[in-house]
Amino acid sequence: MFEDLRDLYQEVIFDHNRNPRNFHVMENYDRMVEGFNPLCGDRITLFLKLDDDLITDASFQGSGCAISTASVSLMTEIVKGKTEAEAEALFKTFHEMTTGKDENINFEAVGKLAVLAGVREYPARVKCATLAWHTLDAALKNEQQSISTE
Amino acid sequence: MTYPIEKIRADFPILNEKIRNKPLVYLDNAASCQKPQAVIDSIVKLYSHDYANVHRGVHTLSVRSTDYFEAAREKMKTFISAQSEKEIIFVRGATDAINLVAQTYGKANIHAGDEIIITAMEHHSNIVPWQMLCEEKGAILKVAPMNLAGELLMPEFEALLNSKTKLVSVVHMSNALGTINPVEKIIELAHARKIPVLLDGAQAIPHTPVDVQALDCDFYVFSGHKLYAPTGVGVLYGKQSLLEAMPPYQGGGDMIRTVTFEKSTYAGLPHKFEAGTPSIAEVIGLGAAIDYLNTIGMDKIAAYEAELLAYATQEALKIDGLKIIGEAKEKGAILSFTLGKIHPHDIGTMLDSLGIAIRAGHHCAMPVMDFYKVPATARASFAMYNTKAEIDVLILGIKNLIEMFG
Ligand SMILES: Cc1ncc(COP(=O)(O)O)c(C=O)c1O
Numbered sequence: 001m002f003e004d005l006r007d008l009y010q011e012v013i014f015d016h017n018r019n020p021r022n023f024h025v026m027e028n029y030d031r032m033v034e035g036f037n038p039l040c041g042d043r044i045t046l047f048l049k050l051d052d053d054l055i056t057d058a059s060f061q062g063s064g065c066a067i068s069t070a071s072v073s074l075m076t077e078i079v080k081g082k083t084e085a086e087a088e089a090l091f092k093t094f095h096e097m098t099t100g101k102d103e104n105i106n107f108e109a110v111g112k113l114a115v116l117a118g119v120r121e122y123p124a125r126v127k128c129a130t131l132a133w134h135t136l137d138a139a140l141k142n143e144q145q146s147i148s149t150e
Numbered sequence: 151m152t153y154p155i156e157k158i159r160a161d162f163p164i165l166n167e168k169i170r171n172k173p174l175v176y177l178d179n180a181a182s183c184q185k186p187q188a189v190i191d192s193i194v195k196l197y198s199h200d201y202a203n204v205h206r207g208v209h210t211l212s213v214r215s216t217d218y219f220e221a222a223r224e225k226m227k228t229f230i231s232a233q234s235e236k237e238i239i240f241v242r243g244a245t246d247a248i249n250l251v252a253q254t255y256g257k258a259n260i261h262a263g264d265e266i267i268i269t270a271m272e273h274h275s276n277i278v279p280w281q282m283l284c285e286e287k288g289a290i291l292k293v294a295p296m297n298l299a300g301e302l303l304m305p306e307f308e309a310l311l312n313s314k315t316k317l318v319s320v321v322h323m324s325n326a327l328g329t330i331n332p333v334e335k336i337i338e339l340a341h342a343r344k345i346p347v348l349l350d351g352a353q354a355i356p357h358t359p360v361d362v363q364a365l366d367c368d369f370y371v372f373s374g375h376k377l378y379a380p381t382g383v384g385v386l387y388g389k390q391s392l393l394e395a396m397p398p399y400q401g402g403g404d405m406i407r408t409v410t411f412e413k414s415t416y417a418g419l420p421h422k423f424e425a426g427t428p429s430i431a432e433v434i435g436l437g438a439a440i441d442y443l444n445t446i447g448m449d450k451i452a453a454y455e456a457e458l459l460a461y462a463t464q465e466a467l468k469i470d471g472l473k474i475i476g477e478a479k480e481k482g483a484i485l486s487f488t489l490g491k492i493h494p495h496d497i498g499t500m501l502d503s504l505g506i507a508i509r510a511g512h513h514c515a516m517p518v519m520d521f522y523k524v525p526a527t528a529r530a531s532f533a534m535y536n537t538k539a540e541i542d543v544l545i546l547g548i549k550n551l552i553e554m555f556g
Contacts, residue, residue, distance in 0.1 A: 001550040004170060004503045009496075014556065040495045041512060041525030063525060065493035066555075125499060 008118035016070035034146040035135030072132035172505030180531030192438035222437025231361040236419035243384035244352040247371035252279040262288035300327035300476040322354035326515035327476025328484030379439035383432035483532035
């Protein structure tokens with residue numbers, strides 16, 4: 001019945017929604033930022049542990065739609081072990097992929113995150129996918145305790 | 151007489167639209183509803199043959215436009231059974247009307263320590279204007295509570311009324327829950343203490359006959375776009391004696407009698423509250439919408455929609471894991487629901503892929519979401535042109551998406 005939606009709701013997304021990875025409060029975090037999408041009510045709290053400019057651990061709490069939950073779950077997996085600069089570069093590539101500015105998906109650069117490329121056909125849902133990354137960006141810049149995707 | 155559903159559907163051209171290659175099933179009527187050909191035609195005719203500014207020119211077109219504009223006011227007077235067309239103020243919509251009352255009646259009559267009563271199920275537009283006024287004046291906003299079914303708790307409401315209460319402002323029918331409030335009783339209790347009552351009729355007016363004199367409400371507000379008319383127009387009904395005593399809202403053209411640099415005198419009702427060029431075509435479109443509704447009859451529409459709601463509720467309750475938010479005994483044609491862990495935005499996107507338009511979100515009623523401890527709900531809201539067959543499409547879609555989510 002939902003053939004048209006298979007690009008958006010891939011099995012990986014359902015899997016991460018059902019069993020989000022790194023879904024817990026972190027003790028002794030170095031950074032904690034709340035991300036809020038006022039349009040949808042998606043709300044996440046992101047925790048990071050840093051060793052100099054290396055992200056050594058990432059976890060999250062919160063509630064949101066399948067797209068935003070899968071996005072933040074995938075993100076916490078992928079940024080572990082990356083430097084801040086690498087994570088920021090990935091955010092940029094991810095943003096271009098989800099907003100459709102770059103027609104060709106750079107699979108090598110985005111890896112598993114490619115499953116979220118489908119949102120570009122659903123402009124109303126792009127913010128669900130990017131909320132996680134905006135929150136990460138704020139955590140790395142360490143300027144705000146909370147951000148909102150207005 | 152049977153309800154002429156086939157004819158009605160044929161009157162709304164957008165219902166032929168295909169969305170993602172599927173026939174449109176439009177169930178977002180509480181947000182805004184679609185327009186019949188008669189309304190569309192009235193605007194095309196105006197701009198093609200009759201349009202000019204109103205109340206200004208001696209030339210033919212201005213006279214024609216003014217006649218149609220004022221005829222719409224007359225139709226509205228009859229539609230809601232007001233006593234006089236002076237009691238029909240055209241504004242931008244329900245939000246604009248409530249702000250008008252807050253900024254005029256409120257500023258003149260509500261002072262430090264006074265109290266305004268609203269309910270736990272208000273739309274933001276019946277919360278924020280009062281909060282702003284209270285902040286400015288040092289007045290206090292009191293909120294009458296509801297039960298889990300979404301019904302106002304009348305003893306608690308009554309207990310809030312006291313000598314400091316200066317206004318009761320309540321929603322006639324809730325947009326988030328569908329609850330129809332016992333407004334007759336509310337008005338009776340408030341009037342017994344000489345407290346005026348404003349009813350937010352944005353949701354009630356398309357679903358039920360409204361007689362403001364029988365209700366004896368002091369103010370009644372609604373938007374045209376939820377009543378099959380264009381956006382940018384709405385109505386503030388107020389009792390003439392109250393409106394007369396209120397200071398004007400905005401200053402400008404059309405609302406004055408004389409202007410000198412020293413002092414201006416204001417026009418009489420209704421023009422005192424209609425500064426500037428109004429939404430001319432939209433008001434005339436609203437008049438056409440009323441003509442259209444009168445050919446069917448609001449009582450027939452109400453009865454038909456009650457059947458739709460009963461059917462939708464019965465079918466929804468058969469779905470495992472579906473929880474209806476808002477189960478008041480007195481309810482209008484709104485079905486708000488959640489599906490356990492499946493977020494309403496996923497529901498919205500999935501149903502959209504089947505051509506079904508519903509609303510997913512907080513419905514401009516964040517306190518209601520907080521009350522039910524949900525971030526959002528999915529809401530199907532029905533109109534005069536919806537059918538049981540469309541409800542079947544919705545129900546089948548919901549069942550399938552639950553399966554897909556697993
Ligand atoms: C109960 C209620 N009140 C007020 C409003 C505000 O109407 P508008 O946005 O047309 O001013 C709405 C619209 O959603 C509503 O449902």
